[in-house]
Amino acid sequence: xxxxxxxxxxxxxxxxxxxxxxxxxxxxxxxxxxxxxxxxxxxxxxxxxxxxxxxxxxxxxxxxxxxxxxxxxxxxxxxxxxxxxxxxxxxxxxxxxxxxxxxxxxxxxxxxxxxxxxxxxxxxxxxxxxxxxxxxxxxxxxxxxxxxxxxxxxxxxxxxxxxxxxxxxxxxxxxxxxxxxxxxxxxxxxxxxxxxxxxxxxxxxxxxxxxxxxxxxxxxxxxxxxxxxxxxxxxxxxxxxxxxxxxxxxxxxxxxxxxxxxxxxxxxxxxxxxxxxxxxxxxxxxxx
Numbered sequence: 238x239x240x241x242x243x244x245x246x247x248x249x250x251x252x253x254x255x256x257x258x259x260x261x262x263x264x265x266x267x268x269x270x271x272x273x274x275x276x277x278x279x280x281x282x283x284x285x286x287x288x289x290x291x292x293x294x295x296x297x298x299x300x301x302x303x304x305x306x307x308x309x310x311x312x313x314x315x316x317x318x319x320x321x322x323x324x325x326x327x328x329x330x331x332x333x334x335x336x337x338x339x340x341x342x343x344x345x346x347x348x349x350x351x352x353x354x355x356x357x358x359x360x361x362x363x364x365x366x367x368x369x370x371x372x373x374x375x376x377x378x379x380x381x382x383x384x385x386x387x388x389x390x391x392x393x394x395x396x397x398x399x400x401x402x403x404x405x406x407x408x409x410x411x412x413x414x415x416x417x418x419x420x421x422x423x424x425x426x427x428x429x430x431x432x433x434x435x436x437x438x439x440x441x442x443x444x445x446x447x448x449x450x451x452x453x454x455x456x457x458x459x460x461x462x463x464x465x466x467x468x469x470x471x472x473x474x475x476x477x478x479x480x481x482x483x484x485x486x487x488x489x490x491x492x493x494x495x496x497x498x499x500x501x502x503x504x505x506x507x508x509x510x511x512x513x514x515x516x517x518x519x520x521x522x523x524x525x
Contacts, residue, residue, distance in 0.1 A: 238315045245337045246304060253285045253300035260299075260317040266324070268296035271311030275301045291316070294324055344386075351382045407497065410454070411505040418450050418509035430518045439514035446513050450506025451499055458498035462491065 243255040251272065260267050268289060275284050288295045296316055304310035321327060338354060341347035355378045360370070368375045422429070429442060466486060473484045 239318055242315065242335065243302070245335050246306075246310070248302040248304050248310075251301050251303055252283075253298070255300055255302070256315060256317050261319045264320045264323055265317060266294065266296045266320055267299045267317065269300040269302055269315040270298055271313050272301060272303045273308050273311040274314060289314070292325075344382075348382045348386060351380055355380050407501050410457075411501050414450060414454055414502065414505035415508055417453070418446060418506050419512065421449070422446065422509045422513045425513075426516060429513050429516050430520070433516065434518040442514045442516075443510040446510035447503055447506045450509070451502035454498050454502030454505060455495075458495065462486075462494065 238256065239261065240255060240257045243250075248255075250269075252275075253269070255269055256267060259265070268291070270278070270284065270289070275281075278284070278289060279287065284298045284301055287298050289298060290296075291314065296314075302311070302315075318331075322329065336354070336358075338347070338351055341350060359376050359378055362368070362376050363370055363372070366375075432442065433439075469484060469486065
């Protein structure tokens, strides 16, 4: 690679330096290794000035880098382009070119710009090398933003799926809590009748049942949230990949969930509360 490849990859140096123009001009056998390679070979010792062997040729380590792309990106080793062309008899041939475009204000604009750029690049390369425009296999162009869009679309589908599962679960919970509250109202018929006989208003009866329903729902939701946080802390480090890192519960999602639970509790208690408010005191007092 050339010296500016560090910025194309958005790599950060933890030790030493990256390759520079002097390395290319002098055909230096220097190498910059990823953090994963560094850990495997040197076990957190100082790697600068040490030599590693690549296909029988020794290279001196001049830097160690980390990459926001994750461990897979940190398993690579970079050497000067000119050195690779000379020691591996590659001539002036290149296996790949990497381009980074200027940042845009939003993802959609960046995606459209990158697609236009890749289309123009493919056309120019085919024209230069006399390749038929319809030959799709001659030039392989990988657009990282297109890959990212597919990944984000997949994540959105998974997110909506879990929202659907969550809503269905809440509906089932509302039905369950509502049935429980109906049973409670039936068992407390005499108590409700006494309250109404001594002057309790229907709204106070409704409020009492709704408060109990919301309390039951909120307590269940609170313990469910605590359990999910505990489970995430437990299994989170085990499911980390290049695409999923530091899984956590979004604060806004947690607040939204609490609000939904409160509304669900109110809905679950509405029918039992109305039934309790309509109980006639004289009938309730005769109830055994």
